[in-house]
Structure formats: structure tokens, C-alpha cells
Amino acid sequence: ENWRDHINKVLAHFGHNLGVSRIYIFQNFCDQKGLYMSQQYEWVNQGISPQINNPVLKKLHYAENGLDRLVEVMSSGNVIKGLVGDLPGNERELLEAQDIITIFLTPIFVKDRWWGFIGFDECKEAREWTAIETNMLKTAAGIFTSALENESYAQELREISLNFETLFDSSPDAVFVYNSSGHLLDVNASGCMLNGMKKEDILGIHYSRLIPPEDRETSAAVFEKLKSGQAGLNVAYALHASGKKIPVEIRGTPTVFSNQDALLLQVRDISERLQNEKLLQQRLEFIEFIS
Secondary structure, three states, X not given: OOHHHHHHHHHHHHHHHHOOOEEEEEEEEEEOOEEEEEEEEEEEOOOOOXXXXXXXXXXXXXXXXXXXXXXXXXXXXXXXXXXXXXXXXXXXXXXXXXXXXXXXXXXXXXXXXXXXXXXXXXXXXXXXXXXXXXXXXXXXXXXXXXXHHHHHHHHHHHHHHHHHXXXXXXXXOEEEEEEOOOEEEEEOXXXXXXXXXXXXXHOOOEHHHHOOHXXXXXXXXXXXXXXXXXXXOEEEEXXXXXXXXXXXXXXXEEEEEOOEEEEEEEXXXXXXXXXXXXXXXXXXXXXXXXX
């Protein structure tokens, strides 16, 4: 479930418990002008003017607007808090325009990168943040950090999965994924072609059914070595549905597939290569004979 679907409820929860006027989240971006902030989410208490549609806050460059101190402080993991009237000129003008009297900004990091910040405004009266409130505000930032990191990891997994699927499906070599007992979990189009079988027919069968009967006795030891990552390149035969034996090279890589230990086999048909090597050898023998 996407945490962003509940962001407004979460902000409202913190807002009511802390008794603040406004809570918001800004994310950092970068363009040709440099680093800028952009407001993403906001909650406001009753009687407080929202700023979520403020065009100034949609794309506010730090350096261009004299806000370099915000970058220096928050990118180092520190907070900015206190009376707006005590802040430097450019910061004060920006915040006073939003009717902010007291402010607390705490950075949000994702994988050690300064992602943005969460802010808490008091617009009715001057306020001194207590130690308990400060911890609550930092806790709020920590919650969003965890949510963003989980989101980032999930996106990376999706990208890795997509890249794997693309390579898997487009590989000219046959690729087989077996579970630890030797039953086929997945196979690409080249693997189906190698054995002359449809995917729905080949999935779930034992590897021994895809090799010639005379090789099955020795294949068990090779399969175990491949699972442990000890076996290197192996030359063997694959069995086509027609009964034809096809010479192949096999490389094995232990992996995880669908949350279980698995073995990925890259199988290459070397029939043409062996035929070419045979023709070359015959030509060399012929040249040697006539010379």
C-alpha cells in the first residue's frame, strides 16, 4: 500500500497532537540553475491560510533567493528553528509573507542524500519548541525517511526485476531457472526452442527429462556442483522433443527466485560451432596432406 495515499491523515495527526498551525513537506530537485525546493504536501489548522498552491513555493531556488544557509544547515543534518523575526533577511521575508511567526524545519534524508525537509509553522503567536516537541518533530521526519527509503528500495527492485526480465526474454541463449530439487521454475523462449517444447509443457518438469537418458546418471553430481557455484563451464547434451541430441555449453549461477534458493542455467547451443571446428580441422588436414 502506497504511503502517499495516507499522507494527509498522517500530517493531520501530527498537526493536531502538536497544536501547530501548518505542516508541510518540501522535496529538493535540481535543474540548470541549481538546487531548488518544491512543496509536495501540506496540512493547515483551522483559520490558517494554505500555501500548497503558492506559486513561489512550487519551484524556489535556494541560491537564487539567498537561501544558501538552509542548504548548509539542513544538508548537514541539522534543524532550523526559532522566531522568524530573528532569521536572516531573505529567509525572514519569505516566511513572514506566509504569516509565520515561529518555525521548525528538520531535514529528510534518503540513503544519506538530503531529499528535502518537513516544516512546522506557528502563525498565531511566538512559540518556543520544548524538548519533547522537538523529539516529536524529528520523529515525524524519521517516519517519512523510512517511508521514502522503502519506496526507493521497492522502485529499485522493480527496475532490477524489469531489467532481468528483459535480459531473460531477449537472451539468445537458453536460460533455465530450477529450484533446489531440480524442477523448472522458469524458462525463456530460447530454452523452449532448444528443447522443442511449449513453455506451459516444460515448466515444472525435472531437469533430467531435458537431457539424454544415458547422461542422467552423471548429471546429478553436476547439478549439485552447479548449485554450490563450484562448477565452471560444462559441455553436455540437451534433449530435443524429437529425440535429437544437441551439444551445449552450460554455466550455472546460484540465485534466489520467488523467495527460494534456485539455480540459473545459461545454456548455449554449440552445434554450429562444433560443425565449423570440424570443417576447419578437415581443411587443415587436407592442406597438410597436399603439402
